[in-house]
Amino acid sequence: MHLPSRRPLLTGTAVTALLLSLSACGGGAAADAKTGEYKLVQNGVITAATQSEQPPFAITDSAGRPTGFAVELMNEAAERLDLKVQYKTTTLQGILAGLSAGQYDIGVAGVGATAERKKSVAFTTPFYWGFTDVLTLKDGKQDALPDFDGKRVGAVSGSVQEDFVHREMGGANLVKFKDQTALITQLLSGGVEAAVLGGASADAYVAKEPVRIAVKLASLQGSAFPMRKNGDPRLLKDIDHQIDEMIDDGTYIRLYKKYFHDPIASDLIKERPKLAEQVMNHPDLAPSRR
Template identity: 30%
Template sequence: MKLKLAFGMAALAAAFVMAMPAARADALSDIKAAGKIRVATAMGVPLFAYVDAQLQPAGSDVETAKMIADSLGVKLELVQITNAARVPTIQAHKADILVANLAITPERKKAVDFTIPYATLDIIVAGPKDVAIKDYKDLTGKRIGVTRATVNDMMVSENAKDAEIVRFEDDATLITAVASGQVDLVSTQTAVLAAMNEKKGGDPLDVKFVQKSLDLGIALPQNEPKLKEWLNNWITEKFKSGELPAMFKKFHKRDLPADLLSRKD
C-alpha cells in the first residue's frame, strides 16, 4: 500500500511539473538565444525612418536599430509599424524593443519602459506665412492636421480645444494631406515640415511656434531590467564614442544636445 501511494504521489508530481509552463528567461537572454532582435520602427517619418531610393528602410532610427543588432551580435528583424501602433506593439510583445522617435512622457511610462534619451526633436505648429498664429489660442476655429497618437496630437487636443483637429494615421499621410490642400495648419516636427514643403511646392509653411522640445527614448516592455541596463550602457558608450551623434547628424544635419546623457529618463 505504501509503495503504491509513493508511486501515485510521484506520478502526480511528474504530471504537475509537465503541466507547468517552461520558465522564461529575461528578454536580453531570449534575444541572444534566438540570435535576432525584433526592433519596431514607425516608417514614413522623414529623416527618422523612411524608404530610400533603393526601396530599402533608411533613417536615423533604422540605423540605430542596425547598430544595436550589430553590438549584440544578432540579426535584425525590423518590425515596420505606424505611429499609433508604437506603444501597443511593445505592450503586446510584438517586438523586443521600439526605436521610433517616441518621446518619453509620464503617460507612456505607465505602459512601457524607456531608456535614457538617444535622440531629440522639436514639435512645432506651422502654417502659411500670411496666417498670424503665435500661440494655441490663435488656433480657435481653425483646421489643423496632426498625426494620431503623438505628443503633437495630445498637446493640440489639450491646449486648443476649440480648434478643428484632423487626425491622420501616420506622417506620410499628413504630408500628402498638406500637399493636396486638405489642411493648411499642422502640428508636426521640423523634419516632417521640411518634407511637407518639398512635396507641397509653392509657398512653404512657416514655423509659427515651438510647442515643445522632446527627448526620445528606446521603448521596451516593463520589468526587463537587464535589457534596459544593456541599452542604457549602449547609448552611453555610443554617445561618448561619437558614433551615435555622428550618425544622427548625417541624417538630420544638426547636433544632438551635449547634455543628452545627463537628462533623466
C-alpha cells in the same frame, strides 16, 4: 516664424558652464555590456517595430529597407551586441500596442517618452530632443497659436503632437491621421490648414514641399526607444550603454550630423552627459543661445 520658448535660453557663459559640469558628471566608466542570451520574442534576434514615413527617424529607402536616424542608431547598437534586427513596419499606435501585446521587443522611431506611455512600455534614455512645429502652406500668414482657432489642424493619431493640439491649441479643430504621409497630403491639398509635427520631421518636409514653419516650441520630452515592460531589462541597459559608447567614439555625432541641422538640446545633454565633451569639440552643435 514665431519662436516662443517654454524655458529660459542659455547665455554663452551658461552654455560653457553647463557643458563642463555635465562632462564631469559623465566621466565614470560604464559597465561592460553583457551580450549573453536575452529574453526576446525570437532567440538571438531583436524584433523591432518601425515606421515607413517618419523622417528623419524612420523611413523606407528606395530598396524597401528601413533607414533613418533611429534605425541606424539601433542597427549599430545591435551589431555591437552581436544581435540581428528584424524590422516590422507599422504605425505609431501599432508600435505601442504591439509592445504591450508582446509582439515586439523594441520600437525604432522617434517616439516621445511621455509619462502616460511609461505606464505601458519601458523606455531607454532619450537619444534625441527637439521641437514641436506647426506647419502651414508656404503662403500661410499664421505665426502664433491663436491664429489657428477655428481652423482644421492635423496631427498623427496617438502622437505627442496630438496631445499638443489638445493642450496648446484648444480653439483649433483637431483632425487625426494614421501617419505623416496622410497628414502632409491633406495639408498640401487644403484638407487641413496646419499640421503639427516633431521639429526634425517638419524640417524634412520644409526641404522638399511648399510648406513653412509657422510656430516652433521646445518639446517637453525626448525621443527614446520604447521596449516591452516585461522584456529583458538587461537589453534596455545594454542598448543604452552602446549609445553612450557611440557618443564616446564619435559615431553618434556622425549620425546626428547626417540627419539633423539643429544644435543638440541642453535637455538631451542632461539626459546623456557624455554628449557634453562631444559638444565642446563641435561648437556648431552647442545648445542655442538665441
